Amino acid sequence: MMEIDEDTCDWLGCSTPLEMYKHQCSLLEDEINDLQRRLAKARANIAGLVHMNDALITWKASAEERLRSITADLSDANVHSSELSKEVMGLKMIASQNEHLRIENQRLRMELTVLSGPQP
Template identity: 50%
Template structure:
């Protein structure tokens, strides 16, 4: 029993032309989505480029300020030599010694006043 019937139109089966049209519409939708994604990616890239430019400008400013600060430190190092720092240390030690001596003398004076209360009047 050999049946030579064309069954393409049975049960709503699409024709080859309809299948190709459907495939083309799927490809068109995918292409449109790809174009939208490409536009978003371009916008993101543009934003990243602007951010990078701002960061590079900020970095250049920070490097300039750092160079100025290093130059100032170098100048101050030359201006205030070891001898001047030593003289400040000597004065500080003298001040500390005099402060301790003053406290010791105050303690002795207080002790004398406690031992001889009548002589303080």
């Protein structure tokens, strides 16, 4: 059998270890650059979300303040409405009594006319 001491890697078209390391470094550099672009984009997205969140918190606080103000106004309106309702009920009672007295007055006038007889 024949022993050959020569390195046959070059004959088969295989890369040398140095070429393989350079290729691996190139792949890693590309991956790092891609990750840095993604990280910058993610940071920009996060900054935008933080800004949106701050705006929503401010809007929510404003809306809650308006709600408290409107609720207080509604409560005042309910109290005023209740007072007006009491006044209306009192006026209805007076109107009912007035109607009753008017009818009673007519009845009494009629009785008086009958008792006093015909007028000359």
